[in-house]
Amino acid sequence: MEQHTASDVEPERPSAARVYDYYLGGSHNFAVDRAMAEQAIRILPELPANMRANRAFLRRAVRFMIAQGVRQFLDLGSGIPTVGNVHEVALSEAPDARVVYVDSDPVAVAHSQSILEDVAQATIVQADVTDPAVVIGHARRQLDFDRPIGVLMVALLHFVPETANPRALIAHYRDAVTPGSFLAISHGTADQQGDRGPQLEALYSRSANPLVSRDKATIESYFDGYELVEPGVVFVPLWRPDPGSLPSSTPPERTATYAGVGRVR
Ligand SMILES: C[S@@+](CC[C@H](N)C(=O)[O-])C[C@H]1O[C@@H](n2cnc3c(N)ncnc32)[C@H](O)[C@@H]1O
Known part of the structure; x- marks a missing residue:
């Protein structure tokens, strides 16, 4: 694993990982992150609830993949772990599961290292x-690419600009895994958001991770080469809600986040 030093951390510029940690009630954030998060919450007051809805999607997607026989996970842009991490969900359902987390943020990596110290898998x-x-x-080094892998790009791709060619990137990961593997995506959108979408993009443009909202058709097209699992790409609370869970009083589109899962053919 690459090592990082405290000097990698940029405390003077908000980072997506630390701002997200603040939305989720964590303590791994700095004053600049909290200030930006508060500004974002003024634009879209449901943001903290939306982030919890996104985490809930992540857990449902992992459980769905486990039920399909997947035992290995590659969590890209894994963030600063809060409760209900991929390895906790996966290992509680399948003790032989293995997880590789990947993030570029040094605070996210340091915190992950500390909670994974005693987790061999x-x-x-x-x-x-x-x-x-x-x-x-x-x-x-950790996963067997001849067996199915659940690739997770949850709340990640809206930080990947067009210049980094997200479509080619997704295709690269798709082509590396075997048929029967899965891809989960959740992605911020400006669809049905009025001027809130552009306002959030303008705010995040001052952070280390500018935000790129994309529309439903674009996010659906990211599943080219995959068989899109029912119900397709939908606002995040609508993706296979847990049986018996109460619908939120907030309209699903207020999450400003689409979610979907595809199976590699
Ligand atoms: C909003 S958080 C999402 C965390 C987690 N996937 C979730 O949904 O709960 C986005 C994460 O993606 C990471 N990230 C953004 N761009 C990245 C890149 N190019 N490479 C690695 N990680 C990246 C950020 O550091 C941050 O931790």
Whole structure:
């Protein structure tokens, strides 16, 4: 694993990982992150609830993949772990599961290292997901690429600009895994958001991770080469809600986040 030093941390510029940690009630954030998060919450007051809805999707997607026989996970842009991490969900359902977490943020990596110290079946790699050859090289040390892998790009791709060619990036990961593997995506959108979408993009443009909202058709097209699992790409609370869970009083589109899962053909 690549090592990082405290000097990698940029405390003077908000980072997506630390701002997200603040939305989720964590303590791994600095004053600049909290200030930006509060500004974002003024634009879209549901943001903290939306982030919890996104985490809930992540857990449902992992459980779905486990039910399909997947035992290995590659969590790209894994963030600063809060409760209900991929390895916790996966290991509670399948004790033989293995997880490789990947994030470029030094605070996310340091925190992941500390919580994974005693977890033999999960590891964290500090790398840029837009360099798939490097990421896959690391992952191959832990995961068997001849067996299905659940690739998770949850709340990640809206931080991947067009210049990094997200479509080619997704295709690279798709072509590295075997049929029967899965891809989960959740992605921020400006669809049905009025002027809130552009306002959030303008705010995040001042952070280390500018935000790129994309529309539903674009996110659906990211599943080219995959069989899209029912119900397709939908607002995040609508993706296979847990049976018996109460619908939120907030309209699903207020999450400003689409989610979908595809199976590699
Ligand atoms: C909003 S958080 C999402 C965390 C987690 N996937 C979730 O949904 O709960 C986005 C994460 O992606 C990471 N990230 C953004 N761009 C990245 C890149 N090019 N390479 C690696 N990680 C990246 C950020 O550091 C951050 O931790």
